[in-house]
Amino acid sequence: MSQVNNTLLFGNGHLGQFLLKILPEISWTSRSKNGGVHFDLEQSESFELDDNFTTIIWAIPPHQKTINFFQNISKSTKIIYISSTSVFSVGSINNESEKSPMTKNAKLLDQVESYLQDNFPLSIIIRPGGLVDEKRHPRKFFTNAAQMKNSHHTPNLIHTEDVARFIHHCMDSKVKFGAFNLVAPMKKTKKEFYGRFLNDTNIQYLNDDSTGKSFDTSWMNQLNFSLKYPDLFEYFKN
Numbered sequence: 001m002s003q004v005n006n007t008l009l010f011g012n013g014h015l016g017q018f019l020l021k022i023l024p025e026i027s028w029t030s031r032s033k034n035g036g037v038h039f040d041l042e043q044s045e046s047f048e049l050d051d052n053f054t055t056i057i058w059a060i061p062p063h064q065k066t067i068n069f070f071q072n073i074s075k076s077t078k079i080i081y082i083s084s085t086s087v088f089s090v091g092s093i094n095n096e097s098e099k100s101p102m103t104k105n106a107k108l109l110d111q112v113e114s115y116l117q118d119n120f121p122l123s124i125i126i127r128p129g130g131l132v133d134e135k136r137h138p139r140k141f142f143t144n145a146a147q148m149k150n151s152h153h154t155p156n157l158i159h160t161e162d163v164a165r166f167i168h169h170c171m172d173s174k175v176k177f178g179a180f181n182l183v184a185p186m187k188k189t190k191k192e193f194y195g196r197f198l199n200d201t202n203i204q205y206l207n208d209d210s211t212g213k214s215f216d217t218s219w220m221n222q223l224n225f226s227l228k229y230p231d232l233f234e235y236f237k238n
Helices: 014-022 043-048 066-069 104-119 158-174 190-195
Strands: 007-010 027-030 053-057 079-081 091-093 123-128 130-132 157-159 178-182 213-215
Touching: 007 014, 014 158, 043 066, 066 104, 079 104, 079 158, 104 123, 123 158, 130 158, 157 158, 158 178
Parallel strands: 007 027, 007 053, 053 079, 079 123, 091 213, 123 178, 130 157
Antiparallel strands: none
16 A cells, blocks of 8 residues: 555645645545544544554644644654644744744644654654635735734745645655745745735834744755745735
8 A cells, every 4th residue: 555545634624625636545534424534633532543544644733632642643653743833933943943932822833743753753843834825815814904013024934735745745755754844935024025915905014123033945955845836925926
């Protein structure tokens, strides 16, 4: 059985739908008993993973019971865990940078990351920036906002399809362990990037002395991976 057929996707949401377009053969979980592999995170302690599944893609949002689930999974299972760049606060960041989660969700993500890296030799952590695509179009992000805080910061975004493509790349390559910050290069500020969608609004752009986040993307070359949508400013130009 191929690795694709051995893979079970947890979290058949927005990202999951993109992934299933690339890998329609993989199995997926559902809260409903009418489709997919039945799974309810609230009852994860009683879930038994079929021996046929040797790879798990975890794309479920932060939850207090996530670690409980992984405690019952064989440590030889390959885990691809979708985290977030929110585990970092500010500064120039690479894949080895020390994490500094500030929010409750970011702290939950950090806890799971650490647990997986300590207990699963075949764990891959993917930390995407904010997901954007035609459905999650940037024009919607500040539609009803009166203010844009830190408008001088650089937005950290990634096209959803590129996240799905990198997941596929991790399954189809020699990548076996590690944590990767997946962000599209951006030279525009938030005001420049989002502002062109807000010309007819009265939004107030706020600046202060705070430092934003910038991510090193040179590691992609080392893994022979390239983004399909590296220039999001150009992609959303029209």
